[in-house]
Amino acid sequence: MENNSLLIDDEKLLKENGYDDHFHDHHHDEDPYQSNFFSKYVFSMDHKMIAKQFLITGMFWAVIGAAMSVIFRLQLGFPEDSMTWIKPLLGKWIVIDSAGVGHLATEFYYALVTMHGTIIVFFVLTAGLSGTFSNLLIPLQIGARDMASPLLNMLSYWFFFLASVIMFLSLFVSTGPFAGGWVAYPPLSALPQASSGSGMGMTLWLISLTFFVVSVLLGGINYITTVLNLRTKGMSMWRLPLTIWSFFITAIIGLLSFPVLVSGFLLLMADRSLGTSFYLSEIFINGHALDNVGGSPILYQHLFWFLGHPEVYIIILPAMGIASEVLSTHSRKPIFGYKAMVISIASIAFLSFLVWAHHMFMSGMNPFISNFFVIFTLIIAVPSAVKVFNWISTLYGGSIRLNTAMLFAIGFVSMFISGGLTGIYLGNSALDIQMHDTYFVVAHFHIVMGVAAFFGMFAGIYHWFPKMYGRFMNETLGKLHFWGTMIGAYLIFWPMHYLGLAGVPRRYYSFDVFDTFSQFSDLNKFITVAAIITFFLQIVFIANFFHSIFFGKKVKEKNPWKSNTLEWTTPIHAGHGNWPGNIPTVHRWPYDYSKDGFDFIPQIQPPLAGETENH
Amino acid sequence: MSMIHRDRIDYRNKIHPHKLALWVALGSILMMFVALTSAYVVKRAAGNWLDFELPQIFYYNTFVILLSSVFLQMSYKGFLKGKENIYKYMLVAAFVTGLAFVVLQYKGWTALHQIGIELSGNPSGSFIYVISGFHALHVLGGIVALILALVFAFKLPYKPTYKRKNRFELVLHYWHFIGFLWVYLLLFLFTQ
Numbered sequence: 001m002e003n004n005s006l007l008i009d010d011e012k013l014l015k016e017n018g019y020d021d022h023f024h025d026h027h028h029d030e031d032p033y034q035s036n037f038f039s040k041y042v043f044s045m046d047h048k049m050i051a052k053q054f055l056i057t058g059m060f061w062a063v064i065g066a067a068m069s070v071i072f073r074l075q076l077g078f079p080e081d082s083m084t085w086i087k088p089l090l091g092k093w094i095v096i097d098s099a100g101v102g103h104l105a106t107e108f109y110y111a112l113v114t115m116h117g118t119i120i121v122f123f124v125l126t127a128g129l130s131g132t133f134s135n136l137l138i139p140l141q142i143g144a145r146d147m148a149s150p151l152l153n154m155l156s157y158w159f160f161f162l163a164s165v166i167m168f169l170s171l172f173v174s175t176g177p178f179a180g181g182w183v184a185y186p187p188l189s190a191l192p193q194a195s196s197g198s199g200m201g202m203t204l205w206l207i208s209l210t211f212f213v214v215s216v217l218l219g220g221i222n223y224i225t226t227v228l229n230l231r232t233k234g235m236s237m238w239r240l241p242l243t244i245w246s247f248f249i250t251a252i253i254g255l256l257s258f259p260v261l262v263s264g265f266l267l268l269m270a271d272r273s274l275g276t277s278f279y280l281s282e283i284f285i286n287g288h289a290l291d292n293v294g295g296s297p298i299l300y301q302h303l304f305w306f307l308g309h310p311e312v313y314i315i316i317l318p319a320m321g322i323a324s325e326v327l328s329t330h331s332r333k334p335i336f337g338y339k340a341m342v343i344s345i346a347s348i349a350f351l352s353f354l355v356w357a358h359h360m361f362m363s364g365m366n367p368f369i370s371n372f373f374v375i376f377t378l379i380i381a382v383p384s385a386v387k388v389f390n391w392i393s394t395l396y397g398g399s400i401r402l403n404t405a406m407l408f409a410i411g412f413v414s415m416f417i418s419g420g421l422t423g424i425y426l427g428n429s430a431l432d433i434q435m436h437d438t439y440f441v442v443a444h445f446h447i448v449m450g451v452a453a454f455f456g457m458f459a460g461i462y463h464w465f466p467k468m469y470g471r472f473m474n475e476t477l478g479k480l481h482f483w484g485t486m487i488g489a490y491l492i493f494w495p496m497h498y499l500g501l502a503g504v505p506r507r508y509y510s511f512d513v514f515d516t517f518s519q520f521s522d523l524n525k526f527i528t529v530a531a532i533i534t535f536f537l538q539i540v541f542i543a544n545f546f547h548s549i550f551f552g553k554k555v556k557e558k559n560p561w562k563s564n565t566l567e568w569t570t571p572i573h574a575g576h577g578n579w580p581g582n583i584p585t586v587h588r589w590p591y592d593y594s595k596d597g598f599d600f601i602p603q604i605q606p607p608l609a610g611e612t613e614n615h
Numbered sequence: 616m617s618m619i620h621r622d623r624i625d626y627r628n629k630i631h632p633h634k635l636a637l638w639v640a641l642g643s644i645l646m647m648f649v650a651l652t653s654a655y656v657v658k659r660a661a662g663n664w665l666d667f668e669l670p671q672i673f674y675y676n677t678f679v680i681l682l683s684s685v686f687l688q689m690s691y692k693g694f695l696k697g698k699e700n701i702y703k704y705m706l707v708a709a710f711v712t713g714l715a716f717v718v719l720q721y722k723g724w725t726a727l728h729q730i731g732i733e734l735s736g737n738p739s740g741s742f743i744y745v746i747s748g749f750h751a752l753h754v755l756g757g758i759v760a761l762i763l764a765l766v767f768a769f770k771l772p773y774k775p776t777y778k779r780k781n782r783f784e785l786v787l788h789y790w791h792f793i794g795f796l797w798v799y800l801l802l803f804l805f806t807q
Contacts, residue, residue: 262647266749278738
């Protein structure tokens with residue numbers, strides 16, 4: 001593979017072969033966007049800076065969301081032990097009984113579970129994952145100066161920021177944050193008097209998530225428009241890296257499903273404040289009958305899950321795209337079945353809109369209608385299996401570099417298989433009679449879309465950190481982070497399958513009144529200890545991340561991973577506009593690894609003499 | 616930030632990115648209303664549903680918003696053909712009829728109130744208020760865009776540049792969309 005010296009130098013290609021879009025014609029200084037401190041670091045319109053803002057805000061939320069899970073795991077693992085030591089942080093939510101033992105207040109336990117779900121699903125794995133990498137990679141990998149509308153892109157981040165501030169404030173309201181579960185089913189979410197968190201906490205939750213949807217829509221409009229409209233010369237759709245395909249299709253799913261959630265919220269807001277009864281009927285609170293008649297809480301579930309199910313693909317598709325790219329680059333092999341991968345992403349996206357009611361099998365739905373949803377749910381296994389097969393085939397026979405990014409990408413595949421298999425169980429409405437609302441469900445979705453999506457995100461962070469900051473993250477700490485998290489995640493979630501099969505219900509504060517579940521108290525302790533250790537390993541990652549921004553090993557060459565995609569043809573510290581001169585033109589697909597004696601042939605290389613088939 | 620260098624690239628494409636972005640956004644607005652009307656169907660099928668006649672004024676009003684669309688289209692044609700007066704005064708006509716639509720929708724809600732259909736009553740009535748109210752909010756958004764278009768039309772010297780044509784088309788497409796969205800909603804409510 002010594003042939004690579006024969007390739008033409010990037011700079012020469014950009015200069016002679018690039019596309020001149022007259023980027024510099026109207027500006028005579030170094031920075032054509034005329035940025036000052038505020039417009040560079042705060043109200044930035046540069047997609048690369050916006051990506052970092054999404055990432056760091058997402059990391060902030062990830063720490064809060066994970067810390068919440070540690071606190072409620074303490075309650076589940078060690079229900080007898082005093083939690084007085086955490087009173088300085090949680091204040092009145094730790095109730096000290098007559099014996100001097102501090103207990104987590106029951107309402108606050110529910111609030112923690114609710115906020116953990118809301119934060120991780122929306123703020124971390126949607127905004128932090130898709131927001132970060134769509135912003136960073138779409139313009140860089142399609143050869144564009146920036147997004148179609150940098151202004152909307154900036155607004156997208158600041159709406160997310162606003163949503164974050166409101167949600168954060170709701171944690172400090174005296175009646176507590178919303179506590180009715182992240183799905184916010186009525187009547188708990190619709191009646192302010194239903195529980196302490198259903199008042200102010202729920203109002204703030206609704207406002208926050210509405211702003212969040214605005215952020216997702218503004219971002220998504222930009223991603224779709226940019227991919228369709230601003231690809232550089234030669235970058236046909238079939239030459240897009242799989243990352244871009246996955247972000248593109250993710251954005252389409254988001255634009256079709258999030259508005260439905262807004263409609264659901266709109267009716268919920270009307271029920272809360274205008275006295276309507278869309279979701280309410282014949283309800284008694286404290287012995288008093290309410291006036292509301294004629295509504296149906298199931299209606300909300302339909303609207304919620306019409307978003308809710310596509311939402312899990314909004315979370316996992318970007319992770320799939322990142323894993324594909326990282327696996328191919330670091331095994332020095334073309335991705336196996338590129339077109340099959342694209343078609344699988346598209347068919348998963350299509351099917352995601354036909355399966356929402358599998359979240360509602362036990363809601364009293366007509367079992368004959370359930371059949372329809374069972375079939376489509378199980379069909380999703382087909383494109384998913386195609387993808388898994390292709391990832392493994394990509395690895396097979398490759399010259400694998402086991403760096404941290406690659407480890408996380410392989411870990412992603414492992415998690416996706418483990419969690420995907422249990423999905424086949426849960427997709428059956430008959431099995432759901434036993435397993436609905438148990439820890440089996442918790443184990444399933446945490447592995448398949450929680451841990452797997454985090455792994456995709458970690459793979460992306462370790463892989464593109466050199467592009468983001470011009471430095472490498474520490475590999476030793478990275479490997480410690482990977483192995484610890486990989487083992488820790490399985491230790492946390494694997495045992496939960498057994499709990500679930502035995503019927504242990506999720507969302508319960510304690511099991512001391514159920515003798516049948518007392519046999520699991522040791523297992524619950526074990527899970528809690530594993531969760532605490534895994535949590536602290538993430539602190540290692542965060543320390544590594546911030547330390548490396550300032551002190552990491554410097555990137556010396558433009559293309560440290562010897563990758564084919566266009567982002568590695570930009571300068572190490574690319575300014576706003578990405579390429580200082582011409583934008584690159586593209587002559588091939590992004591997966592020419594180990595081809596015709598070349599280790600890799602970047603997308604900007606024109607066809608070589610005597611080259612076999614050109615994609 | 617200047618968009619000039621960006622527009623250069625855009626000429627290579629048949630469709631301006633802002634217009635494509637608008638269409639994508641219209642798709643998601645449409646999804647919002649599809650969700651509301653689907654919720655209507657699901658709720659109706661679940662029973663406990665009060666049937667009533669939709670007040671006539673909602674039907675008449677459909678002509679008002681379609682007329683407004685026609686006026687805006689004529690204004691756009693005037694803009695393209697250099698007929699400055701048609702461009703300006705048809706724009707005013709579109710604005711006035713657009714505003715009239717919102718006022719008449721309000722009349723429609725009072726007509727509902729008079730036949731005893733309240734916002735906080737049976738969901739069958741609440742749906743009418745929420746769907747038409749949410750649509751009216753989108754019309755108001757369009758009216759804001761029309762006000763901007765009026766300011767451009769009357770303050771700036773008439774000059775049919777590529778940039779102004781494109782900007783006009785953004786308003787035009789949104790306004791037609793909002794009009795036809797109402798036709799969809801009305802046909803939906805009529806056939807239900």
